Amino acid sequence: MTVDAFAISGGVLLFIASVPMLFGQRTRLQAPERSEERAAGEDIAIFPLAIPLLSGPGAITSVLLLTNQARGDLARIGLFAAVIAAVYAISWGVLAAGDSVMARLGQGKVHIITRVLGIILAALAVQYILSGLAGFYATLTGAK
Amino acid sequence: MLLLVEEGLLQFGLRAFVTLFVVVDPLGVAPMFVGLTAGIDAGQKRAILSRAVAVAFGVTIFFSWAADFY
Numbered sequence: 212m213t214v215d216a217f218a219i220s221g222g223v224l225l226f227i228a229s230v231p232m233l234f235g236q237r238t239r240l241q242a243p244e245r246s247e248e249r250a251a252g253e254d255i256a257i258f259p260l261a262i263p264l265l266s267g268p269g270a271i272t273s274v275l276l277l278t279n280q281a282r283g284d285l286a287r288i289g290l291f292a293a294v295i296a297a298v299y300a301i302s303w304g305v306l307a308a309g310d311s312v313m314a315r316l317g318q319g320k321v322h323i324i325t326r327v328l329g330i331i332l333a334a335l336a337v338q339y340i341l342s343g344l345a346g347f348y349a350t351l352t353g354a355k
Numbered sequence: 356m357l358l359l360v361e362e363g364l365l366q367f368g369l370r371a372f373v374t375l376f377v378v379v380d381p382l383g384v385a386p387m388f389v390g391l392t393a394g395i396d397a398g399q400k401r402a403i404l405s406r407a408v409a410v411a412f413g414v415t416i417f418f419s420w421a422a423d424f425y
Contacts (some may be wrong), residue, residue, distance in 0.1 A: 225378070230382070249357035255391050256406040264387060271379035272417045278422035287367055291419065294371045299412040302381035306404050309385040317384075325383050334379045355359045 215346035217279065221341030222274045228269045228334055232329030235322055265302060267334075276339060379411075 274295070281287035316324075362370070392400045 228378070231379065232380075251374045255404075256403045257410055260384075260388065260403070260407035261410035262386045262414060265379060265381075265407060266414040267378070270375065270411075270415055273374045273378050274415050274419045275422045277420045281367070286364055288419075290364065290368045290418065291371050292369055294375060295412065295415050295419065296371065298364065298379055299408050299415070302379055302384070302411075303374070303404065303408045305381035305385055306388045306408070307401065308425060309389045318381075321382060325380070328377050328383070330379060331373070335374055335377065337373075 215343040215350070218339045218343030220344065221276045222293060222336045222341075222343060224336075225269060225270050226333055226336035229290065229329045232332060234324050235326065265299070282320035 277291055278288070282290055388404070392403060395403070
């Protein structure tokens with residue numbers, strides 16, 4: 212396996228994750244299975260909230276790719292750790308404000324935001340695939 | 356990673372932030388959190404949320420650390 216293979220496979224996985232977002236269904240990668248939904252009183256913090264909702268295959272794949280792209284540069288690795296912390300801090304705030312946010316935005320706007328995020332995710336996925344292909348092409352031509 | 360060679364520190368940080376924010380999708384998770392915690396009192400809701408975010412952060416950091424051995 213090479214990092215290029217990882218970039219391409221990660222891109223494909225992210226693209227698959229983006230399709231249900233685009234078509235307005237919850238991602239199977241993100242959403243809990245209906246049959247596995249919480250029985251009364253069961254702890255929901257770890258499953259399904261932490262895994263797979265907040266830290267699903269999409270997040271893990273992205274983190275693996277981005278860490279590889281930091282290529283051992285300590286500044287980038289440190290910055291990336293700060294970015295991860297920031298994203299989860301924001302997520303905490305958004306979820307804590309969940310009820311009022313939902314009330315203010317309304318279901319329709321949430322759908323729109325999900326679709327826009329889906330388009331961005333699809334484009335990011337293709338960018339990963341292109342980077343992987345470019346890296347592979349460079350290996351073929353001996354430019355690397 | 357030919358396309359990413361010229362990328363600066365700030366661009367890397369921004370790209371990392373946008374990528375992670377989009378895949379974590381807090382705005383998409385929020386309605387599910389509201390649905391899952393319906394009928395739980397506010398204090399307990401906070402405790403569940405803090406634990407969930409802490410675990411998710413831990414898992415993500417773990418994979419970022421593990422990627423170094425890849």
